[in-house]
Amino acid sequence: MKEFMKVASIISAGLLIIGSYAIAGCGQKAEVKPVSGEKVSQTESDEGYSEIKEESVAVLPLGEKGQNKKFETVAEKVTATDNLSSPEATALLQKGEPGESPESTGVPAEGNEYLLVTLKVRNIDSKPHVVAPLELKLENKEAEEYARVVTNGRGGLYNMNPIEPGKDGLVTAVYEVPKDEVDLVLTYQPFDDEALGFDVR
Numbered sequence: 001m002k003e004f005m006k007v008a009s010i011i012s013a014g015l016l017i018i019g020s021y022a023i024a025g026c027g028q029k030a031e032v033k034p035v036s037g038e039k040v041s042q043t044e045s046d047e048g049y050s051e052i053k054e055e056s057v058a059v060l061p062l063g064e065k066g067q068n069k070k071f072e073t074v075a076e077k078v079t080a081t082d083n084l085s086s087p088e089a090t091a092l093l094q095k096g097e098p099g100e101s102p103e104s105t106g107v108p109a110e111g112n113e114y115l116l117v118t119l120k121v122r123n124i125d126s127k128p129h130v131v132a133p134l135e136l137k138l139e140n141k142e143a144e145e146y147a148r149v150v151t152n153g154r155g156g157l158y159n160m161n162p163i164e165p166g167k168d169g170l171v172t173a174v175y176e177v178p179k180d181e182v183d184l185v186l187t188y189q190p191f192d193d194e195a196l197g198f199d200v201r
Helices: 002-024 087-093
Strands: 028-035 038-044 050-056 065-067 071-081 112-123 136-139 168-178 185-188 196-199
Touching: 065 196, 071 087, 071 196, 087 112, 087 168, 136 168
Parallel strands: none
Antiparallel strands: 028 038, 038 050, 065 071, 071 112, 112 168, 136 185, 185 196
16 A cells, blocks of 8 residues: 555656756747737747747739739729628628528618728639638728628628639628728638738728
């Protein structure tokens, strides 16, 4: 019994030592919140030094083309409206295809408006692609992100048809933003691909 207790004590002491090393950590990595279109990651080494790596995202003006592995992309048009079923919004979001549902007749919160950002994309890959909702985000200069608005038409982000290789297409993403908000940047970040930034207002 004494021998058993002695072995148990040695094992417990060993586990405590291993646990303390695990908690101390070797090369802990912490994400630092991006500011003004820059992705920053910070790594703390064993010696206590910090190594900071920054990946800048070029922000393009309206009408200027950016490119990643899948698409050549241009932020072609920005439209502000209080009504997604208005003629102007309908022309962007609805394609007149069978099975499309009309857009919501709801209104934005007081002091807000809907901002429609229309992207023109050309598929430069060898297979069909869409722009997925999670690949786009709209932020202000404080890196506050605005929520996407779900739309129903084939011209919108949520129901777009795949774009075939070598073909062009238009897709419109919708966000609800304060009417007086400026310095807005739309970032297109496909998974495992280069990010593109567009100055939309």
